[in-house]
Amino acid sequence: MNLIKYLSLSAFCASLVGCASYDAKTHQKIKFVSPDLPAVSVVVDGQNIGETTTSLIAERGKKYHIVFEKPGYKTQEITYRVSTSPKAPGYSVYSIPALESGFKSEPKPAAVAKEEPKPAPAPVVKEEPAEVVAPAPVKAEPVKKAEPVKVAEPVKAEPVKAAPAPVAPPKDISTRTLKDLQKDLATLRKQRRLNIISQEEFDAKVAAVEVEIEALYK
Numbered sequence: 232m233n234l235i236k237y238l239s240l241s242a243f244c245a246s247l248v249g250c251a252s253y254d255a256k257t258h259q260k261i262k263f264v265s266p267d268l269p270a271v272s273v274v275v276d277g278q279n280i281g282e283t284t285t286s287l288i289a290e291r292g293k294k295y296h297i298v299f300e301k302p303g304y305k306t307q308e309i310t311y312r313v314s315t316s317p318k319a320p321g322y323s324v325y326s327i328p329a330l331e332s333g334f335k336s337e338p339k340p341a342a343v344a345k346e347e348p349k350p351a352p353a354p355v356v357k358e359e360p361a362e363v364v365a366p367a368p369v370k371a372e373p374v375k376k377a378e379p380v381k382v383a384e385p386v387k388a389e390p391v392k393a394a395p396a397p398v399a400p401p402k403d404i405s406t407r408t409l410k411d412l413q414k415d416l417a418t419l420r421k422q423r424r425l426n427i428i429s430q431e432e433f434d435a436k437v438a439a440v441e442v443e444i445e446a447l448y449k
Contacts (some may be wrong), residue, residue: 259313259321261325267329271283273285283448292315295311415440
């Protein structure tokens with residue numbers, strides 16, 4: 232079954248001009264993310280292409296029936312059509328809306344506390360008066376003369392060295408948001424459209440941005 236599923240997925244990718252490289256003029260790469268719920272399955276035209284964050288190489292001008300599903304949640308269906316305009320981006324990110332839970336929790340009956348039998352009162356014991364013993368006389372010891380206290384010589388204080396100034400930690404790359412990454416993608420598309428960068432450079436830089444997007448939703 233796993234081999235059949237793998238061959239079917241491979242054939243599906245091949246029909247979309249490959250899963251790794253594509254022509255942005257005829258196809259668009261769509262990455263599916265689910266910020267509110269991880270590991271949502273994405274089914275395109277009846278074929279499960281994986282879980283978020285998975286990608287689809289879609290042909291421009293073609294309509295796709297896409298289903299988002301996860302056990303225990305209501306399934307969502309959409310119809311996605313890629314624009315044929317030459318100004319349309321070759322890469323986009325689709326954020327899946329939060330799936331509604333398919334289960335309703337039933338109220339549990341209130342627990343009835345069982346009354347435990349009260350223990351019988353303990354018998355009262357009469358206390359007898361205790362005998363009072365007089366303390367033995369204490370002999371006073373003679374007081375010894377105090378010896379003179381030696382004064383210690385003053386100690387020279389060493390100059391206090393100033394502590395080095397704290398070094399600010401490097402800025403964490405994780406502070407970049409999805410909006411920042413989408414701006415980077417828009418810049419890359421403009422550079423490719425103006426032939427400022429080659430198709431190989433465009434593919435490599437888009438792949439690097441994809442890694443940052445996947446890190447945001449792990």
